[in-house]
Amino acid sequence: MSESSRMPDLSVDLAGLRLKNPLIAASGVFGYGEEYAKVADIGAFGAVTVKGTTLHPRAGNPPPRVCETPAGMLNSIGLENPGAEVVAREKVPWLAKFGVPIIVNISGDTYDEFSALGATFEGVSGVDALEVNVSCPNVQAGGMAFGMDPRSCYRATRAVRREWKGPLIVKLSPNAPDIVSIARAAVEGGASALSLINTLIGVVIDLKTRRPVLGNVTGGLCGPAVKPVAVRCVYQVSQAVDVPVIGIGGVTGYRDVLEFMMAGACTVAMGSGLLVDPTAPARIMEDLRRYCAEEGLANPQELVGSAWK
Amino acid sequence: MSESSRMPDLSVDLAGLRLKNPLIAASGVFGYGEEYAKVADIGAFGAVTVKGTTLHPRAGNPPPRVCETPAGMLNSIGLENPGAEVVAREKVPWLAKFGVPIIVNISGDTYDEFSALGATFEGVSGVDALEVNVSCPNVQAGGMAFGMDPRSCYRATRAVRREWKGPLIVKLSPNAPDIVSIARAAVEGGASALSLINTLIGVVIDLKTRRPVLGNVTGGLCGPAVKPVAVRCVYQVSQAVDVPVIGIGGVTGYRDVLEFMMAGACTVAMGSGLLVDPTAPARIMEDLRRYCAEEGLANPQELVGSAWK
Amino acid sequence: MTGETGAAVDERAQVLSVERGSGRTVRALLSSPQIARSAKPMQFVMVKVRDGADPFLRRPFSLSLIRPDDGLIGITWDVVGRGTEIMALWEPGQEILVLGPLGNGLEIEPVSGQPRRLYLIAGGTGLAPMFPLAEAAKARGWDVSVFYGARSAEFLLDYSVFDGLGCHTQVATDDGSLGRKAFVTDLAAAALAGAAPGDLAVSCGPIPMTRAVKALCSGIGVDLLVSLEERMACGTGLCKGCAVKAAVSEGYYHVCSDGPVFRAQDVDLGGAKP
Amino acid sequence: MTGETGAAVDERAQVLSVERGSGRTVRALLSSPQIARSAKPMQFVMVKVRDGADPFLRRPFSLSLIRPDDGLIGITWDVVGRGTEIMALWEPGQEILVLGPLGNGLEIEPVSGQPRRLYLIAGGTGLAPMFPLAEAAKARGWDVSVFYGARSAEFLLDYSVFDGLGCHTQVATDDGSLGRKAFVTDLAAAALAGAAPGDLAVSCGPIPMTRAVKALCSGIGVDLLVSLEERMACGTGLCKGCAVKAAVSEGYYHVCSDGPVFRAQDVDLGGAKP
Numbered sequence A, B: 001m002s003e004s005s006r007m008p009d010l011s012v013d014l015a016g017l018r019l020k021n022p023l024i025a026a027s028g029v030f031g032y033g034e035e036y037a038k039v040a041d042i043g044a045f046g047a048v049t050v051k052g053t054t055l056h057p058r059a060g061n062p063p064p065r066v067c068e069t070p071a072g073m074l075n076s077i078g079l080e081n082p083g084a085e086v087v088a089r090e091k092v093p094w095l096a097k098f099g100v101p102i103i104v105n106i107s108g109d110t111y112d113e114f115s116a117l118g119a120t121f122e123g124v125s126g127v128d129a130l131e132v133n134v135s136c137p138n139v140q141a142g143g144m145a146f147g148m149d150p151r152s153c154y155r156a157t158r159a160v161r162r163e164w165k166g167p168l169i170v171k172l173s174p175n176a177p178d179i180v181s182i183a184r185a186a187v188e189g190g191a192s193a194l195s196l197i198n199t200l201i202g203v204v205i206d207l208k209t210r211r212p213v214l215g216n217v218t219g220g221l222c223g224p225a226v227k228p229v230a231v232r233c234v235y236q237v238s239q240a241v242d243v244p245v246i247g248i249g250g251v252t253g254y255r256d257v258l259e260f261m262m263a264g265a266c267t268v269a270m271g272s273g274l275l276v277d278p279t280a281p282a283r284i285m286e287d288l289r290r291y292c293a294e295e296g297l298a299n300p301q302e303l304v305g306s307a308w309k
Numbered sequence C, D: 001m002t003g004e005t006g007a008a009v010d011e012r013a014q015v016l017s018v019e020r021g022s023g024r025t026v027r028a029l030l031s032s033p034q035i036a037r038s039a040k041p042m043q044f045v046m047v048k049v050r051d052g053a054d055p056f057l058r059r060p061f062s063l064s065l066i067r068p069d070d071g072l073i074g075i076t077w078d079v080v081g082r083g084t085e086i087m088a089l090w091e092p093g094q095e096i097l098v099l100g101p102l103g104n105g106l107e108i109e110p111v112s113g114q115p116r117r118l119y120l121i122a123g124g125t126g127l128a129p130m131f132p133l134a135e136a137a138k139a140r141g142w143d144v145s146v147f148y149g150a151r152s153a154e155f156l157l158d159y160s161v162f163d164g165l166g167c168h169t170q171v172a173t174d175d176g177s178l179g180r181k182a183f184v185t186d187l188a189a190a191a192l193a194g195a196a197p198g199d200l201a202v203s204c205g206p207i208p209m210t211r212a213v214k215a216l217c218s219g220i221g222v223d224l225l226v227s228l229e230e231r232m233a234c235g236t237g238l239c240k241g242c243a244v245k246a247a248v249s250e251g252y253y254h255v256c257s258d259g260p261v262f263r264a265q266d267v268d269l270g271g272a273k274p
C-alpha cells in the first residue's frame, strides 16, 4: 500500500487538473492574488480560487461587512469584484505568472448570466477551471437560490457547461435541505467536481446599538465553527457521486485536511483560516507530508473516504 | 419607558405561562431534573424542558454519543428516555415539587404517535406545556423529517393540538431550507409558541481510527458555534409570526440572552452551555438584572425585537 | 460497595503546582477545599481547562489525591490532545473551575476479623484513581497488591507512593523498558489465583486491558470492580452521553452517574469503545 | 504623502512588558525585529491574541512605538472586549503572532526652507499611532502641535512623551475631568485658523470626531489626513471586509490596504460606522 521510505507525494488529480498538493485557496479570501503575494508565497498552494466574479463589476455591500463569531466569522462582502472582463484581461494573466492552477469562481443572477460568464472565460489562457457559485448568501437576486433545489442547480450548471469546455466545479450550499440531491443534479448538469461547502446564514446583534452588526443584516458563517457541517456534507456527497469533492469549511491545520480527506474529499480549500494565518499553507503541507511519512502513506489520497469505505 | 430606580423585573408571559425569568433549561441537557438537582438549583430557571420523550421507552444510540467540536459539540443520544407513561406518572410529579413550570418535549415517528403523546399528557398535573420536537436529527424514522417541509410540520402540530389543550410549543430545525414557511405552518397547525433552533447535522472523523467518532455517524451540532444561525432564525421568524419565540443555540452568558431577545425572542433556552456550566443560570439571571438596572430597563422584554423594530 | 452519587460543587480551585512526570504525564495539585472535603476514592472531577469556548467542554479526570484536612486535591494526566496540552501550561496561582466530586466512587469497608486483600490492576493513567483507593484501603486494614502496566516506561505514572503505603507492587511494560516485559494480566494472574473469598479486585485502564482482567477474574471467581471511561459532555448525568452497554438488559448505563465504578459482570465491555 | 503598502511578515514576537495605564488602557512592548525594521508611522499590526479558535480573528492595533535599532514595537490599547481583555493578561516572555507592518502608514518629508507645522488631532486610543508620527516629524524639522481629547480622564493615554519631544500639547475631556472641558475640535480650531500653506493636519479617533475635524479643516482650508478604523478580518487586503465609502465614486476603499490613512476629501465619513 505504501513505501514509507520514500518522500510522500502530495500531488492529486482534480478533474483533469494536476495539483502539486491538495490545498486550495478558497474563493473570497485570496482576492486575485495581488494582496496575498505581499504577505506569503502563492506557490505554496496546489491551486488558487479567485474572488467570486460577476458579469458586471460590483461595489459590494455597505459596511460593516465582517464580524467575529465563536470559532468563526460572518461576512457579507456582497461579491465586490471588477467584473468578468477585467478579471479575464488583467487579473488572470498577472496571477498566471505564479504557475499555480487558477480556478475562477463565478456568480450569476440569471441562467443567461451564467452562460455569458462561461463564454467570457472559455479560451482565456490561465483559467484552468471554473467554480460555479450557486451558494452565495450575500446577494439579493440569484446567489444561493440556484443551490437550493436540484432543478435550478442543474440548469445553472448546464448554462455554464454549454459555453465552458474545461473542468467545471460546482460549489454547493449547506443551507439546502438535501445536499445529496443537489449534488447529483450538479453532476448531471455537467459538473466535473463539487466544492462543499459555502457559508451558512447567520446574524449577529450588536448589544450596544441593539441592531444587527452587519450592514447587510445577514452574513455567511464560516470558520472552524462550521467544520462538522462541512465534513458531514462531504461524507454524504462523496459516497453518492463519482466526481471528486473539494472539502471546505474551517480548515486551519493539517488535521483538518486529514479529516476532510477521510470524509471523502480529495482536495481541501482554506477560507477564513487564511485570513487569520496567511502563511499557514506552507506549514500545513509540510505537516501533511510529515504525517504521511510517519503513517507510511505514499500519498494522502490513500486516505480519501476511509470513513465510509 | 422604564424606571431605573426600581429593581428590574425579569418575568415574562410565554403563551399563557408565567415565568419568573426568561431562562429555560433546553430539552436533553436537564434529563428529568433528578441529576440537575444534585448539582445546582432548579429554582434558578424560569421554566424547564425535560428530555425528549417518546411514546415507548428508548434505549438510545450506541456510544460514543458525544464529541467536542470547535466552540460546540455533537450529540447523538438517540432519545434515550423511559417513555411517556413513566414520564407522566413518575418524572413529572417529582419535578413538579420544585414549583418551576415544566415543558415536556415530545417526539413521534408518526402523526398517530404525536396524537397519542398529546393525549397521554393531556390533563396530567404538572405538565405546563408540550414542546413538539419536529427537528431531532438523531433518530431514524420521523424525527427531523416532520420539520423539513411545511405540510408535515402542520400535520404533526395539528395531531398534538387536537389532543392537548394547553400551551403548545413547536421546536424547529435549522436544517429546513426556509424556516419561516415551516414556522407559519406550525402556527397554523396550532402552535402557541416556537422554539428555535434544534441542532444542525454534523460529522466528526477520528483521525486515529479514520472513521466517524460517533457510534451513529452523524450527530446534532450545537453550542456557541451555531449561535449566529440561531439568532438569524429568530430574527427572521419572530418578524413573520405573532406567537412568542424561544431562542436556543449557544447561550452561555447574559450577553447571549440579550442578543436573542434583541433578535426577537422573548425567552431563551440553554442547552449545551448547561452541560459545561450547570450552575450558570443563577449567575446569568443576576447579570441580566444588573444590565437592566444599568440600562434603565424595567424588564428585558423591552428589548425584544429591537434589532428589527 | 460502590458509592452513591452525591452532591457536587463547582469550585474555583487554585493551582498550587504543576509537575511533569515521565513521558507526557503531568500532575497538578489544586486547592479545592469543598471538593476535597466530600470526595471518595475513584471519584472524578470535570475541569474547565481555560475560559472561553475553545475548548468548549470540560475534561474528566480522576482524583489522584484527596486531602480533606488540607483542602487539597490532585489530578494526574497524560497529554493526549488540546485540552491536556493547555492544562500542562497552567501556572501556579491560576484559578480553574472544577466541578466535583462526581461519580459513585468506591468506599472500602474496614476489615474486621479475617484478613482481606485488594488487588489493584491498572494500565497507564488508570493508576491515578488507585492512589486514594490504596490509601483508604490500607487505613482500613486491607492488604493491597498493585499490578501496573503500560506500553512502555514513559507512559508509567510515578508509583513509588505505593511502596510507602506498604503495598506489594509489580510493574510490567509491553516493551520491557521498565519492569517485566509482559501484560499486566500476566503479572496479576498468579496472585489472583491465590485469592480468598472476601478479597476484591479493582481495575482501571484501557478497555482491552479491562476486558482481559474481567476474563481472568471471572475464570478464577474473584469479585471485580471496573472503572470505565467514555467520552463525556457533562459528567453529571444530564446529557446521557457517556453510555456503556449493560451486560444483561438491552439498555445502557451511564459512566458518569452510574459509574465510573461498575461490577464487572454488569457491563458489556465489548460495547464500550476499544 | 501616505505610503505604499509593502511586504508584511508574520513574526513570533516576544512580550517584554505589559503596563496598565489610566482607566482600562494597557501598553505592551514587544520584541519584533523584522516588523520594527520596516514599519512606518501610522501603520498597524494584526495580533493573534492567543492560540486556538476563540477568539478566532486577529485584532488590529496601531504601532504606538517603533524602535528599529532595538527591534522593538509597542501597541497601546483600551480593554473593550474579549480580545483586548485576554491581551491585558499577557505575561512577559510569552510569544505572540504579530502580522505586519500593515497599511499605508504616513511618511513625513523633511522640512526644507519655510518652517512647517503638523497638527495632530486625536481622540482616545487614536493617540497611539501619533507617537511614532510626532517623533518622525520632529526629527525631520516639523513643528508639531497635539490636540488630544477623550470622554474623561480615564480614557486618556499617557501623553507626556509629546512634551519630551518638544510638541505643543493641549488636552480636553468631555466632562472636564482633565484638561479643558471641551471637544478636541474646540482646542484645535484656534490653532488651525493660523495654519500656513504647507502645514498639515492628521486626525485619528472616533468617527464623529474625525467628521468634525474634517469639517473644521475643510472650512479653513488645511490639508487633512484621517486615519480610519473599520471591522477587519484579515488586515491584508484579502477579504474586502474593511470597506469605507469613497467620497466621489460609487465604490469603496479598504481601510487595511488603501488606508488606514486617507486624504479627508477622498472618503465619505457618513458611510463608515458611527
Ligand SMILES: Cc1cc2nc3c(=O)[nH]c(=O)nc-3n(C[C@H](O)[C@H](O)[C@H](O)COP(=O)(O)OP(=O)(O)OC[C@H]3O[C@@H](n4cnc5c(N)ncnc54)[C@H](O)[C@@H]3O)c2cc1C
Pocket (backbone or CB within 6 Å): B067, B068, C044, C055, C057, C058, C059, C060, C061, C062, C063, C076, C077, C078, C079, C080, C081, C082, C083, C084, C085, C125, C128, C129, C228, C229, C230, C231, C232, C260
Ligand atoms: C471518568 C474519567 C476519568 C478520567 N481520568 C483520567 C485521569 O485521571 N488521567 C488522564 O490522563 N485521563 C483521564 N481520563 C481521560 C481524559 O478525560 C482524556 O484524556 C481527556 O479528556 C483528553 O482531553 P484532550 O483535550 O487532551 O484530548 P482531545 O482528544 O482533544 O479531546 C477531545 C474530546 O474528546 C474527549 N476525550 C478524548 N479522550 C477521552 C477519554 N479517554 N475519555 C473521555 N473523554 C475523552 C475529551 O474530553 C474531549 O471532549 C478520564 C476520563 C474519564 C471519562
Ligand SMILES: Cc1cc2nc3c(=O)[nH]c(=O)nc-3n(C[C@H](O)[C@H](O)[C@H](O)COP(=O)(O)OP(=O)(O)OC[C@H]3O[C@@H](n4cnc5c(N)ncnc54)[C@H](O)[C@@H]3O)c2cc1C
Pocket (backbone or CB within 6 Å): A067, A068, D044, D055, D057, D058, D059, D060, D061, D062, D063, D076, D077, D078, D079, D080, D081, D082, D083, D084, D085, D125, D128, D129, D228, D229, D230, D231, D232, D260
Ligand atoms: C487599523 C486599526 C488600528 C487600531 N488601533 C488601535 C489601537 O492602537 N488601540 C486600540 O485600543 N484599538 C485600536 N483599534 C481598535 C481595536 O482593533 C479594537 O478595539 C479591538 O479589535 C477590539 O477587540 P476586542 O476583542 O477587545 O473587542 P470585541 O468587541 O470583542 O471584538 C469583536 C470583534 O470586533 C472587532 N472590532 C471591535 N471593535 C473594532 C474596531 N473599533 N475596529 C476594528 N475592529 C473592531 C474586533 O476586531 C473583533 O473582530 C484599531 C482598529 C483598526 C482597524
Ligand SMILES: Cc1cc2nc3c(=O)[nH]c(=O)nc-3n(C[C@H](O)[C@H](O)[C@H](O)COP(=O)(O)O)c2cc1C
Pocket (backbone or CB within 6 Å): A026, A027, A028, A029, A051, A052, A053, A075, A077, A079, A105, A133, A136, A171, A197, A198, A199, A221, A222, A223, A224, A226, A248, A249, A250, A251, A269, A270, A271, A272, A273, D239, D240, D241
Ligand atoms: C470574506 C469571505 C468572502 C467570501 N467570498 C466568496 C465568494 O466570492 N465566492 C464563494 O464561492 N465563496 C466565498 N466565500 C466562502 C468561502 O470560499 C468558503 O466556502 C467558506 O468561507 C467556508 O470556508 P472556511 O470555513 O474555511 O472559511 C467567502 C468567504 C469569506 C470569509
Ligand SMILES: Cc1cc2nc3c(=O)[nH]c(=O)nc-3n(C[C@H](O)[C@H](O)[C@H](O)COP(=O)(O)O)c2cc1C
Pocket (backbone or CB within 6 Å): B026, B027, B028, B029, B051, B052, B053, B075, B077, B079, B105, B133, B136, B171, B197, B198, B199, B222, B223, B224, B226, B248, B249, B250, B251, B269, B270, B271, B272, B273, C239, C240, C241
Ligand atoms: C446532549 C443533548 C441532547 C439533546 N436532546 C434533545 C431532545 O431530546 N429534544 C430536543 O428537542 N432537543 C434536544 N437537544 C437540543 C437542545 O435542546 C438545543 O436545541 C440545542 O442543543 C441547541 O442549543 P445549545 O446550543 O444551547 O446547546 C439536545 C442537545 C444536546 C446537547
Ligand code: FES
Pocket (backbone or CB within 6 Å): C231, C232, C233, C234, C235, C236, C237, C238, C239, C240, C241, C242, C254, C255, C256, C257
Ligand atoms: S457525560 Fe453527560 S450523562 Fe454522563
Ligand code: FES
Pocket (backbone or CB within 6 Å): D231, D232, D233, D234, D235, D236, D237, D238, D239, D240, D241, D242, D254, D255, D256, D257
Ligand atoms: S480587513 Fe480584509 S481586506 Fe481589509
